[in-house]
Amino acid sequence: MGFLSSTVAPLFLLVSLASATHHVVTVGKGGQLKFDPETLVAVPGDTITYNYFARNHSVTQSSFDKPCQPLVGGGFFSGFVPTESPDIASRTTFTITVNDTRPIWVYCSQTNGNHCQSGMLHAVNAPTQGNTFSAFKDLAAKAPTSTSPPDGLPVGGLRKTTVDVGLDGNLTYSPNSINEPPRTVVEFSYNPRNHTVTQSSFDKPCFPLPNNSGFSSGFIATTQSVPGLATFELVINDTKPIWFYCGQVNGNHCQAGMVGAINAPAAGNTLDAFIAKAKVAPPPSVIPPVAPLGGRVFVEGVEIVKFNLNGGNAIDVDKILGVVPPTATATRTATGTATGTVIGTATGTANGTGTGTSTDTGTATLTTVVPPVYYTTKAASSVYYNTWDTSKPVTTVTVTRSYGYGGKGQWKPKATQSVGEDCEEESEKGSWGYKGYGTAY
Numbered sequence: 001m002g003f004l005s006s007t008v009a010p011l012f013l014l015v016s017l018a019s020a021t022h023h024v025v026t027v028g029k030g031g032q033l034k035f036d037p038e039t040l041v042a043v044p045g046d047t048i049t050y051n052y053f054a055r056n057h058s059v060t061q062s063s064f065d066k067p068c069q070p071l072v073g074g075g076f077f078s079g080f081v082p083t084e085s086p087d088i089a090s091r092t093t094f095t096i097t098v099n100d101t102r103p104i105w106v107y108c109s110q111t112n113g114n115h116c117q118s119g120m121l122h123a124v125n126a127p128t129q130g131n132t133f134s135a136f137k138d139l140a141a142k143a144p145t146s147t148s149p150p151d152g153l154p155v156g157g158l159r160k161t162t163v164d165v166g167l168d169g170n171l172t173y174s175p176n177s178i179n180e181p182p183r184t185v186v187e188f189s190y191n192p193r194n195h196t197v198t199q200s201s202f203d204k205p206c207f208p209l210p211n212n213s214g215f216s217s218g219f220i221a222t223t224q225s226v227p228g229l230a231t232f233e234l235v236i237n238d239t240k241p242i243w244f245y246c247g248q249v250n251g252n253h254c255q256a257g258m259v260g261a262i263n264a265p266a267a268g269n270t271l272d273a274f275i276a277k278a279k280v281a282p283p284p285s286v287i288p289p290v291a292p293l294g295g296r297v298f299v300e301g302v303e304i305v306k307f308n309l310n311g312g313n314a315i316d317v318d319k320i321l322g323v324v325p326p327t328a329t330a331t332r333t334a335t336g337t338a339t340g341t342v343i344g345t346a347t348g349t350a351n352g353t354g355t356g357t358s359t360d361t362g363t364a365t366l367t368t369v370v371p372p373v374y375y376t377t378k379a380a381s382s383v384y385y386n387t388w389d390t391s392k393p394v395t396t397v398t399v400t401r402s403y404g405y406g407g408k409g410q411w412k413p414k415a416t417q418s419v420g421e422d423c424e425e426e427s428e429k430g431s432w433g434y435k436g437y438g439t440a441y
């Protein structure tokens, strides 16, 4: 059969689609005036993300003939990305899409130290003969002082920065102050609990701008701490300060300091002054009744256009992902001087994989004990978490326990567990850290 001849064309197409690669290039890593890798080969459809290190670099497209000068007629430019660490990448990245196989010539346009002339250069699909990367480097070494596009704004690619919302269960945005030029996309990434990112004025923290004229993510509740799982993205349009807060009234997040700023002035109406105003803002906070406003919400990369399916301003990420705690089974028998039932084996799935048994020995001094239920839930992103069922009545438990679970990131009651107290973590906890809000009962 004509296997080869009949499949060559479609196979070709498949291969070129499937081979779209996401390349990552470091800019100034280790304090060196260098792109790494300096050259790479990419096909149309590939993306290249530049990660920035100290001190203050740009990614600027030039021609081969004129290194250290922006490409006439419009090349890409990331804008400058000042950052402190030579080893930890800035939260700000720049991503370009490769459209064809022509060579792309790139330099850092920082004049303070003549980065371009010092060899801070990069090329995509550089020829191996003639206009080679090494010939480009030679031209750059002799080039006059570098220039950048005069408006200083990112163009021809995506400049993006990320802010963590409620990381570690804290009522904070990290970082709570960012300085970025217009056109930058700010991605807020949500962590467990139920937060918003809502725009306010400087004078009236904890309240939305009037007439739905500011942005608002709406309430985004999640139990999972996965960067990029649930996000709110907005675009910076100008250099004016932007003030925002979390409108969760349960715990008065805004008054507790869960506020932040984009391009806050260093003097006068500073972020610190805004935080001080938020502390004394009269609760309850408010957010607009509809969401998202002025930005886009994504859950696992899928845009959520309608909240609560019928409008409204709150979503539950677990529900969207179908993360439903399965019913786990647990049985126990008591020995000793228990007035209730305590001791025995609890069977459930730990962390999604291990089947665990727990054997409790010792004395139980409680009247009613409901067996602990290990909830093991699985998100589409293959992240597991365990939690205690907190809906049950709670009493004090005095009991010695030994647990043998296959998984990690589990929580158990302390030897003496009081009402409302956090459980202890097992020794083998998940690498990105869980918080135990569970209670023993």
Ligand SMILES: *[C@@H]1O[C@H](CO)[C@@H](O)[C@H](O)[C@H]1NC(C)=O
Residues within 6 Å of the ligand: 056, 080, 082, 110, 111, 112
């Ligand atoms: C980064 O470098 C650019 C160009 O030299 C300069 O305009 C800008 O002020 C610098 N930013 C910081 C924070 O040093």
Ligand SMILES: *[C@@H]1O[C@H](CO)[C@@H](O)[C@H](O)[C@H]1NC(C)=O
Residues within 6 Å of the ligand: 075, 076, 096, 097, 098, 099, 104, 155, 156, 157
């Ligand atoms: C690819 O095309 C897009 C859309 O025209 C443009 O914004 C981008 O800068 C191009 N990429 C490169 C590497 O030139």
Ligand SMILES: *[C@@H]1O[C@H](CO)[C@@H](O)[C@H](O)[C@H]1NC(C)=O
Residues within 6 Å of the ligand: 167, 168, 170, 172, 174
């Ligand atoms: C959360 O708060 C704790 C205690 O104040 C602190 O140690 C930790 O660094 C904070 N985490 C973040 C991400 O801010």
Ligand SMILES: *[C@@H]1O[C@H](CO)[C@@H](O)[C@H](O)[C@H]1NC(C)=O
Residues within 6 Å of the ligand: 210, 211
């Ligand atoms: C809000 O909209 C109403 C009705 O369009 C208008 O009368 C009012 O002035 C607006 N308020 C502000 C602060 O823009």
Ligand SMILES: *[C@@H]1O[C@H](CO)[C@@H](O)[C@H](O)[C@H]1NC(C)=O
Residues within 6 Å of the ligand: 214, 215, 234, 235, 236, 237, 242, 293, 294, 295
């Ligand atoms: C920038 O403009 C767009 C379009 O009007 C708007 O949706 C967005 O909220 C604005 N960004 C900010 C930070 O206000």
Ligand SMILES: *[C@@H]1O[C@H](CO)[C@@H](O)[C@H](O)[C@H]1NC(C)=O
Residues within 6 Å of the ligand: 194, 219, 220, 221, 248, 249, 250, 314, 315, 316
């Ligand atoms: C999130 O908080 C809002 C406002 O308090 C509330 O309406 C919503 O039901 C909460 N969502 C979840 C899943 O807790």
Ligand SMILES: *[C@@H]1O[C@H](CO)[C@@H](O)[C@H](O)[C@H]1NC(C)=O
Residues within 6 Å of the ligand: 351, 352, 353, 354, 383, 384, 406, 407, 408, 409, 430, 431, 432
């Ligand atoms: C438990 O979950 C953590 C966090 O996702 C993961 O690192 C670990 O490998 C998991 N353990 C098992 C046994 O699946």
